[in-house]
Amino acid sequence: MTSSHRPAAARYRQPGVVLTDHHFEVPLDHDRPGSGDRIELYAREVVAAGKDPEGLPWLLYLEGGPGFGARRFTGRQAWLERALTEYRVLLLDQRGTGRSTPANRQTLPLRGTPAQQAEYLAHFRADSIVRDCEAIRPALTGGAPWTVLGQSFGGFCTTRYLSTAPEGLATALITGGLPGLTATADQVYAAAFPRIERKNQAHYARYPMDVERARRIAAHLAERPAVIPGGHRLTAEAFQSLGMLLGTGDGSHQLHYLMENAFVATPAGPALSDAFLEGVRGQLSFAGHPLYALLHESIYAQDPAAPTGWAAERIRARHPRFDPTAALAGDEPLLFTGETIHPWHFTTDPALEPLRETAELLAARTGWTPLYDPARLAANEVPVAAAVYHDDMYVDTAHSLETARAIRGLRTWVTDEFEHDGVRAGGPRVLDRLLALVRDEA
Structure with missing residues (x-):
């Protein structure tokens, strides 16, 4: 995987946090990095004011969707309050979203005919998103693995990460996003x-x-x-x-x-x-x-x-x-x-x-490739915890629990206290609970 990282923009502040913009270039098709077709990724780094970022491990946040840029927080809203006590956080606009190279009715005609547009968009699933993450990680962490927090579709991406690049993960945290591994x-x-x-x-x-x-x-x-x-x-x-x-x-x-x-x-x-x-x-x-x-x-x-x-x-x-x-x-x-x-x-x-x-x-379209590797997940060694919301309207609870049993070492927190947006609505509590689970503190 190849990427180029432009120098980070000047830092700026919001109440209680310091923010830094990051821009990367990655191949559209990671299997053909020399094809010349490259796209831009944008990510915002968030660090608690007064903390030395050099001494903090990274937490990468993958938003739900597909198709949503990372949430635009103000200060230490929602789960950031808990995350910023010990991490510097990277809010990634997944390919095609937010400030990353956009894909919409205005820009897609640049790709050509509807058939060419569909071929282009076939590179915007979880498999490509994970390869983007692995392409940019060395530039940010110096090669060290990072913690990933995946909400909803971001959890699907995290499960793909565990299937194909677990060496990039120190810890995996999933909220409302354990997919059925083989569900059509x-x-x-x-x-x-x-x-x-x-x-x-x-x-x-x-x-x-x-x-x-x-x-x-x-x-x-x-x-x-x-x-x-x-x-x-x-x-x-x-x-x-x-x-x-x-x-x-x-x-x-x-x-x-x-x-x-x-x-x-x-x-x-x-x-x-x-x-x-x-x-x-x-x-x-x-x-x-x-x-x-x-x-x-x-x-x-x-x-x-x-x-x-x-x-x-x-x-x-x-x-x-x-x-x-x-x-x-x-x-x-x-x-x-x-x-x-x-x-x-x-x-x-x-x-x-x-x-x-x-x-x-x-x-x-046909020719879609399977997204998850059950054999590799069964041998998982990455600490993983997942919040599963009882009767979640967006992600089937039975599918999630079946997947939880298939991932070695995964600990679940099944709750009806929250709906699908619990990681936001619950403030610091959901992330705090998952970190306690993954560290055997709960």
Whole structure:
């Protein structure tokens, strides 16, 4: 693996921390480093004010996704409070995200045709991300292994790291991100829809008034899809995808507050309010993370012979209770969907619409390589701890626990105290618990 590291920018400060920008160049294809096609990676180093960074080990944070840049913290927010007591932290914008070379509707045409764009994006899975990490590690650590904290998809990347480059890891910490080692996209979504339905039931039990509100909004959209300023087309199906919120700690409350003022009286009769539509746009737009939609099913692609083929859409058809037309024709509550990507996303979102053909090619793609090595994981020697959230809407608990048993020495903390965003919502507590587990202090 090869990389080049530009000199770090001047340091700057926020309350309680010192920040340093790092820029690297890495090959697009690590198997063909001499091909000339290179991309930039950006990472932000965070050190507690007053600490000598030279005496601190590194902790690399891998954000969830796919397709999200590392979270932009202010000061010592969330788990950083705990991490900065003993580490200097690297917040990596994974390839294609944040300040790394972007991949979106504006930049992907530079790669050529939709077929060329799809070929380019095939290099943006966990396997390439781990090789990026290994390419930049020597420049930062002098070759020493580092601790990796992987949240959600970042945990998938960490599991890949353990499978292929454990020599780069001093410790591995995973929150809500133990993947099924052999689970296909179909199996992932077959397990997901019953969990999503349970999250709907819990929401409506908490907010029974939302049953009628959701039905009224969906019925309105079924007759008159709304065009949100900026071009986003809100259909009943798009409205259902607000169920993504139900997998986070305060998401049910956010959904409730979003719906409670959905309608206003106008000279033409009741209409969806501008405030509601703007709130919906903020939740549903993929403008800031288009790779999430483009690559989501590919993170589960494990069979070289099988395309993912819009697995979520195919599996949803087996769960007719999620059909908005059927729900509105009867008296059943409208069921929101969750972490699922469908073909219609690429016709309703202006950030995705120009990439529709590219998405179709990725869905039809074969030749994906397996991401995990069960034999190597069974012989693992890296200290590993994982937080597994009971009935996590985004990552199947049964798949996670099966993987936990397959990784030698891994210690789990199974909890229903948090939803999928526990590492953020729980402040320092989740990271503190995992460090105690991995050090046999708990």
